[in-house]
Amino acid sequence: MTLPHPALSATDPELAALVGAEEQLQAETLRLIPSENYVSAAVLEASGTVLQNKYSEGYAGRRYYEGQQVIDQVERLAVARAKALFGVEHANVQPYSGSPANLAVYLAFADPGDTVMGMALPMGGHLTHGWGVSATGKWFRGVQYGVRQDTGLIDFDEVRELALKERPKIIFCGGTALPRTIDFPAFAEIARECGAVLVADVAHIAGLIAGGAHPSPVPHADVISTTTHKTLRGPRGAMLMSREEHAKALDKAVFPGLQGGPHNQTTAAIAVALHEASQPSFRTYAQSVVANARALAEALLDRGFDLVSGGTDNHLILMDLTPKEVPGKVAAKALDRAGIVVNYNTVPYDPRKPFDPSGIRIGTPSLTSRGLGTEHMAAVADWIDRGVTAAGKEDEQALATIRSEVAELMSAHPAPGLAG
Ligand SMILES: *Cc1c(COP(=O)(O)O)cnc(C)c1O
Numbered sequence: 001m002t003l004p005h006p007a008l009s010a011t012d013p014e015l016a017a018l019v020g021a022e023e024q025l026q027a028e029t030l031r032l033i034p035s036e037n038y039v040s041a042a043v044l045e046a047s048g049t050v051l052q053n054k055y056s057e058g059y060a061g062r063r064y065y066e067g068q069q070v071i072d073q074v075e076r077l078a079v080a081r082a083k084a085l086f087g088v089e090h091a092n093v094q095p096y097s098g099s100p101a102n103l104a105v106y107l108a109f110a111d112p113g114d115t116v117m118g119m120a121l122p123m124g125g126h127l128t129h130g131w132g133v134s135a136t137g138k139w140f141r142g143v144q145y146g147v148r149q150d151t152g153l154i155d156f157d158e159v160r161e162l163a164l165k166e167r168p169k170i171i172f173c174g175g176t177a178l179p180r181t182i183d184f185p186a187f188a189e190i191a192r193e194c195g196a197v198l199v200a201d202v203a204h205i206a207g208l209i210a211g212g213a214h215p216s217p218v219p220h221a222d223v224i225s226t227t228t229h230k231t232l233r234g235p236r237g238a239m240l241m242s243r244e245e246h247a248k249a250l251d252k253a254v255f256p257g258l259q260g261g262p263h264n265q266t267t268a269a270i271a272v273a274l275h276e277a278s279q280p281s282f283r284t285y286a287q288s289v290v291a292n293a294r295a296l297a298e299a300l301l302d303r304g305f306d307l308v309s310g311g312t313d314n315h316l317i318l319m320d321l322t323p324k325e326v327p328g329k330v331a332a333k334a335l336d337r338a339g340i341v342v343n344y345n346t347v348p349y350d351p352r353k354p355f356d357p358s359g360i361r362i363g364t365p366s367l368t369s370r371g372l373g374t375e376h377m378a379a380v381a382d383w384i385d386r387g388v389t390a391a392g393k394e395d396e397q398a399l400a401t402i403r404s405e406v407a408e409l410m411s412a413h414p415a416p417g418l419a420g
Helices: 006-011 013-028 041-046 071-086 098-109 156-166 184-194 206-210 244-258 264-277 280-302 328-337 365-369 374-393 396-412
Strands: 090-092 115-119 141-145 170-173 197-201 223-227 238-242 316-320 343-345 359-363
Touching: 006 013, 013 396, 041 264, 071 090, 071 206, 071 238, 071 264, 090 244, 098 170, 098 197, 098 223, 098 238, 098 244, 115 156, 141 156, 156 184, 170 184, 184 197, 206 280, 238 244, 280 316, 280 365, 280 374, 328 343, 328 359, 328 374, 328 396, 374 396
Parallel strands: 115 141, 115 170, 170 197, 197 223
Antiparallel strands: 090 238, 223 238, 316 359, 343 359
């Protein structure tokens, strides 16, 4: 099933066919990548509007181009909704994506060569938290904390010791492969002790926070950085939020420090997503994401899978496939052929290489957006189990069988924005 794109089909049938193929792929497959989601038809429409045609460097009421009668209102609406939803004094909705949003934080609070601290990428952190291959690790001195090998959890004694020894200007908490609740008050205490700015990078969990399914970093973190396209279910974009005292520094860092004109069609779609996230139904959604992840984790444990930290508190499950004797990449590629889209991922203390690691990372935001509930999680775990077994045996027939079973359930649960 594909959506009508009459103008695109007439002008560029080749590209229109590719869009149709992607629509079909998204409709038929079970998307378990925890950083992905399906936006609503309303968010899709907003992000494809003529707002795209307007330049508006600066901020509402302080622009460098005329003709901002409407754009100023759009941006003010998005900002007001962000402030109301997250309970913050200041919001900047202009960062192009999560990585530039984080870069703006560095620009606001540190100078090149300064020490910054974040979680190591292979432990579940993000590239932009000071990891070596990232500009943030090349231009700043990144010191990195991890999780304990025995528990898979952050060791706050280790974090405190490292912070007091290294005296970072900025401490990042949050990450990309953390299946457990982030203890914002504990990080805030450490940041206070060493005089660092605490940045809560909630890119993965912003929707859970908005829906009351994860504790809020407000008022503990000095700055909150988030993408808008993961659990928050908005367009690809980002936001920076803070108390009023940091507003000026953050705004200056985003523009003119780092970016030129904001992507106004994205700002509009962020406003729509924030409106959707403020509805009672979104609270239900966020709770269901977590309930589904818990049920899926239980079902996987029942089938003998090894989960980092033993389970999950949020939307994400990190599986160590070492006991199954199937490398993460082999499993991920086989599951993809079975219509189950995951990503291979390092696990903490992974003896294998990042491009060929031991684990896979899965999550429930997308399947919950399609209306799947805890009653479906045994079937999902079963498919993963059979898929991983088939991967080990190179059993393509078994993968094809799973693919058709998956497609059948997916056709009964059309994705938002694709329901056509
Ligand atoms: C996804 C993510 C980012 C980066 O977002 P992009 O939009 O991909 O640049 C930053 N930090 C965390 C914790 C993330 O999960």
